[in-house]
């Protein structure tokens with residue numbers, strides 16, 4: 001197949017969006033054109049062209065990803081991956097991925113990351129699932145949460161007021177958990193605060209709740225309300241979009257509001273952190289249903305920069321033998337020495353303590369996975385002591401969480 005793989009140009013923007021929409025089974029809306037390209041400049045697109053026809057699409061957002069310890073590292077956010085059904089399984093994605101990860105590597109991005117539509121697609125390119133999410137549901141008719149703290153008040157505000165308070169609050173929270181993403185001004189405007197009717201799935205507009213301690217905002221919740229009645233009894237649902245709090249008092253106050261709105265006893269949050277302490281505050285924890293799914297997948301492109309960029313909770317020295325099926329420049333043997341939580345990493349010629357593939361290093365990187373479990377599955381090899389040390393070194397006490405699909 002004679003294909004050209006390259007970034008698109010201005011005259012191709014309409015066709016490119018149409019190809020993406022078709023790939024995901026929908027139709028591009030004209031009014032979304034400028035918004036779409038406000039967060040995805042043309043030089044960060046990849047189109048696969050069969051003659052003049054766009055048969056494959058890919059894009060990369062420019063993010064900082066919070067890594068353990070709170071630093072933000074540059075991450076190419078892989079997105080809008082589609083291949084026309086007539087051209088599938090002939091290597092189109094592989095060729096687009098080649099250009100994308102080569103560019104990201106040349107630019108010096110230590111990381112690439114994505115959310116996968118299907119879990120079997122991206123391991124071959126060196127991406128490993130680094131964080132999970134909980135799809136959470138509870139019914140406030142059958143369980144109650146504790147009382148909110150006295151020193152935090154919660155107010156409902158409109159979109160304009162929310163747009164002033166929420167971005168700085170998010171920025172404050174962003175360093176507290178690995179897996180969170182930077183949000184540019186354009187991102188807030190065109191993604192987080194954009195709320196057209198066709199995004200609502202039959203629910204209300206976005207509602208915004210701000211928690212404050214005295215005059216200081218300390219947290220927020222974004223949610224929608226879905227009205228429903230069953231046998232003339234209220235059965236409405238609160239759909240949580242996100243809850244961010246600078247401390248536990250703020251978090252508890254927001255949860256209290258969300259679970260005490262008259263007529264809306266059912267609560268659903270499709271992307272809750274897997275360690276949300278709310279479960280311990282529920283009077284009947286069995287009523288809180290939590291289904292675990294994967295969220296962000298991470299690929300290390302610059303292993304030294306990535307391993308030195310994060311913090312560690314356990315000191316030690318580990319020699320890592322890394323196979324990278326798709327980015328040969330990242331393959332090698334690396335010595336990671338951690339002292340006082342700071343990692344120093346260099347490429348070495350030495351026997352490795354543990355051996356693993358890029359996907360497994362990506363999975364371990366944000367601190368939410370167990371090297372012991374991966375070793376039991378045959379995905380990490382090494383002596384029991386070396387695997388135990390790897391487990392301790394990579395794990396973190398706070399679970400990673402990526403609050404937003406991209």
Ligand SMILES: CC(C)(COP(=O)(O)OP(=O)(O)OC[C@H]1O[C@@H](n2cnc3c(N)ncnc32)[C@H](O)[C@@H]1OP(=O)(O)O)[C@@H](O)C(=O)NCCC(=O)NCCS
Pocket residue numbers: 023024080081082083084087088089090091092093094095115116117118120121124
């Ligand atoms: C996923 C998609 C982009 C794959 O494109 P493609 O051009 O067919 O992929 P390639 O031909 O480059 O496939 C490379 C390898 O991945 C495998 N693969 C691709 N898609 C796969 C899938 N959905 N499930 C399992 N394996 C898959 C191929 O079998 C091939 O394996 P091989 O090298 O062992 O033969 C395409 O199927 C698609 O557009 N799907 C719908 C939209 C979507 O889900 N996009 C992903 C968004 S995150």
